[in-house]
Amino acid sequence: MTRLTPAEAHALPDALIVDIRPLHNRLAEGEIENSVVVERIVLEWRLDPTGDWRLPGFTADTPVVVVCNEGYSSSLAARDLQRIGLPNATDLIGGYRAWRAAGLPVREGGTQAVV
Known part of the structure; x- marks a missing residue:
């Protein structure tokens, strides 16, 4: 798997950026602008390209960038996807x-997660 730097991810206009961090982290630190918040426990279920419960608006070919706090659990989640x-x-x-340290766009945290 080729992992992306924040600048590389930001440069992908059609990417689905998926934030899997817990609510308390998102409230304290914010969220990536235009990201989708998906609880880790339902990630595969909601992004399965053949599933009936997948999120609308993406295909199996859509670039998906998974985000956690520091890039550890997101690697495992991306591998599973x-x-x-x-x-x-x-x-x-x-x-x-x-992402935040690179000065890229963020928003206030607390977005309702997809469950």
């Missing part, structure tokens, strides 16, 4: 904190 048929799933090197 590749295994269920999302070959362009990857994660963000350094996680949300690297």
